[in-house]
Amino acid sequence: MNNIKQDFTIKDLENISGIKAHTIRIWEKRYNLLTPKRTETNIRFYSNENLQKLLNIVLLNNNNFKISKIAKMSDEEIILESREMAFNSLNNDEAINSFKLAMFQFDKVLFNNTYNNLLLNMTFREVFKDVFIPFLDHIGLLWQTDTLIPAHEHFISNLIAQKIQINTEKLQYSVSNSAKTYVLFLPENEIHELGLLYLNYELTLRGNNTIYLGQSLPLNNLDYFLKGDKEFCFITSMTIMPFDAKVEEYFKEIDGILKGVKHQLIATGNKTNLVSNLNFESNIKLYKSVSDLLKEL
Template identity: 30%
Template sequence: MKNNIKYPIKAVSDLTGLTEHVIRAWEKRYNLVIPDRTETNRRLYSKDDVEKLSLLSKASKSGYSIGVISNYSLEQLNQLFGEKEPYIKKEEITATDTTIDNVIENCISFVKILDKKAFEHELYSAQIKFSQPILIEKIITPLIERIGDLWKSGEIRIMHEHISTTIIRKFLTQIIDANLVDTNAPKIIIATPKGQLHELGALIVGVVASSDGWDVTYIGPDLPGEEIAAAIEKINPKVVALSIVYPSDDVLLDKEMLKISRLISSDTVVLAGGRSVLSYENILRKMNVKIISDLNEFRDQLALARLT
């Protein structure tokens, strides 16, 4: 599948070292890049846009006039600095355990010192360097688990866990919004049921679905069954995906799931996954909810749903 990942202007600013004001000014004055626009008129930049702006930033700091080199190609810009290969493509990078661990450890270090900007920059840099499957499955998912374990062990405070959740939530949401899908793409609703407050797993599922060409509607965490059912009735998705992470012993979850099953069409495929999903296996299977053990199985279920 063609890589359609786009980057919001804040991410581009972090990655290039240019302020958002300078990026906008250069666009207007020199027509350097032409970003896509969302329905709300937010700028979205391609990988090549980010690279070009990074090189122009470097050239400007080296004394070059932007007006003179504004029409240079990526290859020409790289030649200014004696680089034969203008760009290391994601597929050319070997994602060794060491490089992945470095990203995770850097993120954790930034969380501990509450360096929000450095944490965000590390995530956006990883998005540039690694393919999306590696980014999500080898970096983001283990990072979330590590942060949760550190909080449980008392090595970090609640505030550390909250700020990391806020940053990762924003990062994942931007990936979902930036993945371009066809107007006739199959639809999926993603949520967490009432009482399930942890939403990062749901957002990870949203990233995977959007990268596989699904039109994702994420309606949020901790939603009553009737609200999920109302969204299903309005959107009429092929698939509903529910994330169940914590707690694992909520006696009210059975009732919430029953509400959903009674209010939606039997044609709607309902998937459930997450760290605590097996704790509710009996009730989920009675309602014909398909339990997902990992992201590969989730992708398989999406592929099957496309055929129905």
């Protein structure tokens, strides 16, 4: 998983593009659109260039370009037409395909143009919920099928994180002096922070004061906030950490830290299911997802 992935199976291409392997083979044989290589045992595999070309073809085909017409275009023409199409597309599914293409090509210009076009007709909240969340869900599936490499995921995640941070910064001066302050952090060795970043945006949008501590925070760092009379609500999100076998121990440590104080902890993520039957002595609330939490805020 840590090596740069340059070769893809036809199943990888199907997972990424949404086009059935059978259809890809037809496009390959009938129209010579892709040129796979073969292993010594005669198994097809496709290059990164093949993948990028397929994503461009899908974008054009979804916008009324017939495959027979695309087959007559040069590789350069396919790239130019698809980029222009991506820049002008407003459909959510097309935007998601454009973001896929931007991710696999490390194309920041394509990402930003697609994002800016969406904002012509949508609010940032709508873009995040209707486009970024389905896109990120798809990235999760690509991880599970070992189709995605860390470089791709880091590139696109950082671009999305920048958009969240920019929109959050715009709200900073509208924050009220609310009685409760939210302190947002991720457990040690947890680096997947897009959900927490977006939650920070939503809390700020609602006029709340937030302190964003970010990735990989040791629990003893919370001691600073336990002194004094100010009330805090701690929020954490768990994607891969702690490991399943350590989740119960982690929550018991938090329970001990917050026992007898007025502060609250909110935890989100699928790992909260592992401790849903525990009886806490402190004020701890569990939510399966950030979306579930937002419904109650």
